Amino acid sequence: MKQFSYVIQDPLGIHARPAGALGKAAKPFAGTVISVAKGDKSAKVTQLMKLMGLGVKAGDTVTVTAEGPDEQAAAAAMEQFFKENL
């Protein structure tokens, strides 16, 4: 299991557009479960609506977890994605 924490910078938080883009970015790692957690709630990147339902806002800290055969590469790709887009 690979994990990293990130403080959201985007003023709108994880809204529809980045949530969609996040799902797209995670597609190459289909065999790996990638999830985003805020506090005690979490959603997989394939659960787009639930992910938006976390209500992640600017300044919130999220923990991103990747678990599966590609976890190393998936976590690296996700970290890059968060830094560039969120």
Added chain:
Amino acid sequence: MKIMQGQGVSKGIEHGTIYFYHRCAAKVEKRTGAHRQEEEARLERAKERSARQLGEMAEKARAEAGDEAAVLFETHAMFLEDEDYLAAMDELLEQGFNAEYAVQQAGEKFASMLASMEDSYMQARAADVRDVTGRILNNLMGVVEGGIHADGPVILAAEDLAPSETIQLDKSKILAIATQKGSGNSHTAILARTMGIPAVCGLGEEFNEDFHGRQAYIVGETGQVILEPDGEMLASLEARRAKQEETRELMRTMVGQEDVTLDGKQVHVYCNIGSPEDVASVLANDGQGIGLFRSEFLYLAAQDYPTEEEQFRAYKEVAAAMQGKRVIIRTLDIGADKQVDYFHLHKEENPAMGVRAIRICLNRPQVFRTQLRALYRASAYGKVAIMFPMIASVWEVKECRRACQRVMDELTAEGIPFNPDTELGIMIETPAAVLIADELAQLVDFFSVGTNDLTQYTLACDRQCNDLGKFFDPHHPALLRALKMTADAAHQAGIWVGICGELAADLSLLPTFLAMGIDELSVTPTAVLPLRAAIRKSIAKTCTLERLNS
């Protein structure tokens, strides 16, 4: 006269016939004991068809309204693959319900989940889930979506419009949009804005089908629908419409044209902006660069000093969006009329002449360093230029340059990319700077004249004081002579000079600016095209400096 008040979500004014749009919403039946595999196969086909339609719509949106609008439909397509959404449908199919009922229930479950969130942006996303759900249902039931069956363009009216409906409707038939429900956050509002269609939402039940076929004015600025306006109102509405037509004509004829006089003198027409959101307006009005990006918004909106990372993102966003066109970012200019609590500035008797702008930065090297680091980091992503405000002395500029050098050394040591040739300029807004412009010109790459402050300091007229009236005269020969001295000093030293104060957009002074050889004029985005039209009609050689004498 009848005026209905809603929320204006997209600017513009239009007059036309109201056309109530009808959605062919088929009624969903609830059946049990359905054949599991059959229903699953039907649902699968409907989903595939929906995905294909959404793909086509994304392309249409990209062509008509840009990437931003296209992403919306791509996001809708991702909803189609949402694990929970699909699982909710599957569960109902498993219980023996028909596909239509399963889709409708699943859609409602997630739409109401989003609608119950506190954030108004997320609430508006419920409409997106319903839109996608409606699409699958239409495909399941073979419903063809309704269009506009009218001869000429109309004011499109509806209870509410889903984004997919807005993009699918024939734009040549839509003058404006008016809806009972909806908000400024809805994607329909966003689409209307990007397509430049005036729109008013949230008119309430008062705005109903009884108005179908009636003539009305839609005013996006005020959020009003006006029927049978009386004489005075009619005159004001028509005057606004004429002004709007003039602007559209400029858009049609001036976008894509060069800013050059009849005799070939090039003047760069740039824009003044206050936040990254303003870039859309710069691009829409075909601004050739940004002549003044006020960085204050980062400080004024915050409760505490903005971090290097926050600043870097904002500068980078603008630099990248301008795609290699010059972006001049002015360093912090607070104090005087712009106060920020967490700076704990002392209360001053006369803040316009107090510790403000560059004086704060030079007194607080850490604040300055953070901003300069963010600016230099952003320079790797576009053509960034840095501009220092309120310069009065040579030593100030030298100190700014040293601070820049230190930041560049740091970034080099840390291996962070930046452009070492980033242009450095200063604002000319104090009489002192005008008088020593020849010396200052040796130290920088460009000048930009801030006429608002320069007027205040040259004429000893407080710009915040409303009673000064005729004494506050930005056309005063003293001010114009100061501009001429600045321009001459710049050109003598081989650097360029611009104007970023309000005077830059003053068309009556354009001949004077051309006679001085001003190289750049930075104006509010909506002033770009009128200015361009005026420049293209001018002959620089015949312009004179007669205004420099009383």
